[in-house]
Amino acid sequence: MKKVSFQGEKGAYSEAAAIQFWHESIQPVPQKTFKSVFESVTSKISEYGIIPIENSLTGSIHQNIDLLLDFHLSVVGEIIMRIHHHLLVNKNIDFSDIKQIYSHPQALQQCSDFFEKHRHIDAVPMYDTAGSAAYLATNRIQNGAAIASLQASQDYGLHVLKKGIENNQQNYTRFLIIAKSPSTPKKSGKTSIVFSTKDIPGALFKAISVFALRDINLLKIESRPLQSGPWKYWFYLDFEGTMNQEACCNAINHLGEITSFLKVLGSYPKGKVVN
Amino acid sequence: MKKVSFQGEKGAYSEAAAIQFWHESIQPVPQKTFKSVFESVTSKISEYGIIPIENSLTGSIHQNIDLLLDFHLSVVGEIIMRIHHHLLVNKNIDFSDIKQIYSHPQALQQCSDFFEKHRHIDAVPMYDTAGSAAYLATNRIQNGAAIASLQASQDYGLHVLKKGIENNQQNYTRFLIIAKSPSTPKKSGKTSIVFSTKDIPGALFKAISVFALRDINLLKIESRPLQSGPWKYWFYLDFEGTMNQEACCNAINHLGEITSFLKVLGSYPKGKVVN
Numbered sequence: 001m002k003k004v005s006f007q008g009e010k011g012a013y014s015e016a017a018a019i020q021f022w023h024e025s026i027q028p029v030p031q032k033t034f035k036s037v038f039e040s041v042t043s044k045i046s047e048y049g050i051i052p053i054e055n056s057l058t059g060s061i062h063q064n065i066d067l068l069l070d071f072h073l074s075v076v077g078e079i080i081m082r083i084h085h086h087l088l089v090n091k092n093i094d095f096s097d098i099k100q101i102y103s104h105p106q107a108l109q110q111c112s113d114f115f116e117k118h119r120h121i122d123a124v125p126m127y128d129t130a131g132s133a134a135y136l137a138t139n140r141i142q143n144g145a146a147i148a149s150l151q152a153s154q155d156y157g158l159h160v161l162k163k164g165i166e167n168n169q170q171n172y173t174r175f176l177i178i179a180k181s182p183s184t185p186k187k188s189g190k191t192s193i194v195f196s197t198k199d200i201p202g203a204l205f206k207a208i209s210v211f212a213l214r215d216i217n218l219l220k221i222e223s224r225p226l227q228s229g230p231w232k233y234w235f236y237l238d239f240e241g242t243m244n245q246e247a248c249c250n251a252i253n254h255l256g257e258i259t260s261f262l263k264v265l266g267s268y269p270k271g272k273v274v275n
Numbered sequence: 276m277k278k279v280s281f282q283g284e285k286g287a288y289s290e291a292a293a294i295q296f297w298h299e300s301i302q303p304v305p306q307k308t309f310k311s312v313f314e315s316v317t318s319k320i321s322e323y324g325i326i327p328i329e330n331s332l333t334g335s336i337h338q339n340i341d342l343l344l345d346f347h348l349s350v351v352g353e354i355i356m357r358i359h360h361h362l363l364v365n366k367n368i369d370f371s372d373i374k375q376i377y378s379h380p381q382a383l384q385q386c387s388d389f390f391e392k393h394r395h396i397d398a399v400p401m402y403d404t405a406g407s408a409a410y411l412a413t414n415r416i417q418n419g420a421a422i423a424s425l426q427a428s429q430d431y432g433l434h435v436l437k438k439g440i441e442n443n444q445q446n447y448t449r450f451l452i453i454a455k456s457p458s459t460p461k462k463s464g465k466t467s468i469v470f471s472t473k474d475i476p477g478a479l480f481k482a483i484s485v486f487a488l489r490d491i492n493l494l495k496i497e498s499r500p501l502q503s504g505p506w507k508y509w510f511y512l513d514f515e516g517t518m519n520q521e522a523c524c525n526a527i528n529h530l531g532e533i534t535s536f537l538k539v540l541g542s543y544p545k546g547k548v549v550n
Contacts, residue, residue, distance in 0.1 A: 033387070054334075055337075056337070057337055057338055058333075058334075058336065058337060058338065059329075059333075059334040059335040059336060059337045059497075060334040060335065060497075061333065061334060062330075062331070062332055062333060062334045063332055063333065104380060104400075105379060105380060105400070105402055105403075108402075112308070123402075125379075125380070125400045125401055125402050126400055127380055127383075127398075127400050128380075202487040202490070204483060204493050204496065205480075205483050205484060205486070205487030206487075208479060208480050208483055209480060211480070212477045212480030212481075215477070218479050218498075219498075220498050221479065221496055221497070221498050221510075222335075222496070222497045222498065223493075223494075223495050223496050223497065235496075
């Protein structure tokens with residue numbers, strides 16, 4: 001079985017995404033931090049790592065972009081997953097029994113409409129969503145519930161009392177799969193790169209022109225705030241096509257001429273969206 | 276005194292940023308959600324609102340970009356603030372007394388090196404940083420501390436036991452000031468816009484060319500994940516110059532010709548960086 005590192009406890013959304021990505025049994029390897037996900041793949045403890053890279057509500061996770069720069073690993077895949085927050089309880093617990101609901105503050109906030117409707121229930125912040133499910137199960141809590149993933153309900157033998165209690169239905173997280181070696185697709189796919197330009201007018205225009213001149217479609221672009229790294233100014237960019245295609249290689253070579261830093265993070269098949 | 280709405284409790288980093296922005300006494304108006312910050316400015320409960328728009332470690336706060344699109348308010352200023360996490364305690368408490376440290380999970384994580392060094396201390400997650408300071412003060416906790424802002428220590432009469440216990444010194448948050456009416460600077464400044472293009476090769480290249488052709492410098496660009504809005508594809512962009520400058524107005528008119536949606540969020544003076 002593939003060993004896959006992810007940040008969080010068993011039942012985390014990252015673990016659920018990994019299972020959806022491979023569509024088969026994997027051996028989940030929980031890690032405390034994102035950095036230790038990268039370290040465990042580097043040291044071959046796991047074959048793969050899975051990391052969230054952006055969320056449709058909260059934006060890009062710059063910390064993981066930084067780690068992609070710091071470590072010599074390749075992006076080999078992606079998956080986009082709708083984040084459903086479910087209300088989980090121990091067996092034989094009714095909704096009327098519930099006095100407290102445990103979860104990560106971000107999950108609690110994303111379900112604030114639910115708490116508005118049920119004002120007698122207290123929202124209790126915890127470290128993470130899966131951790132709140134584990135707490136509920138381990139301590140056999142009878143008057144509480146947790147907000148977590150379907151995966152967490154399976155991992156901890158909890159019952160899904162209410163499905164999808166999040167306010168916003170447009171909550172998607174994009175995860176990247178990382179490995180020690182690149183596995184560039186033979187045919188179609190996309191490529192993620194990071195580069196920095198000098199802080200002069202038109203620098204970004206020139207950088208983007210290397211793609212436009214070759215009819216290469218851009219899928220994502222993001223500049224990084226000035227204070228946050230060793231470069232004055234840098235960009236994270238996804239484009240359509242892989243490093244096995246001549247036009248893309250030419251664009252990257254051209255880009256290398258006009259940037260002060262350039263790193264290809266990897267080419268990989270476009271990920272499916274799991275609703 | 277200016278009434279300024281912000282999300283969170285008194286002592287939140289947003290309140291500290293507002294005080295730094297105006298350099299004078301303001302009347303802080305705490306709000307439960309970001310949306311209610313926008314609502315309170317719209318309904319003239321407050322003259323101004325202050326919202327975090329991006330953090331150097333965690334990226335852009337898309338939720339607030341969405342609210343800038345939904346509400347008819349203008350961006351009139353910005354300030355960039357280094358986020359210092361301080362260890363706060365009630366008076367006459369020594370470090371050896373501390374058994375628990377309360378804060379928002381993100382703040383606790385950003386101080387994980389501190390907890391590694393002091394393994395006998397438990398990290399206890401709470402709703403927000405200022406709320407943990409309020410809890411400490413209200414309940415006169417003798418064996419605990421909170422991780423929060425200097426502002427929170429002043430608001431709740433707490434003592435700063437240790438300064439700046441965060442792992443990463445590059446933790447900056449950029450805040451925007453919003454108001455009912457635009458106040459475009461006469462001289463220099465920057466402008467924030469949002470636009471959407473069709474999902475065709477070269478669309479972004481054409482959009483950016485309207486600035487490059489007029490030697491207008493781009494300061495930030497970010498595309499938004501596909502799933503997250505009513506448009507297939509959109510961009511948030513900051514450029515150097517204001518809507519009082521002819522070249523900028525021409526660029527915006529030109530951009531209007533080639534985009535399917537365009538909104539100018541506001542022109543404002545470049546904000547200072549507070550360390």
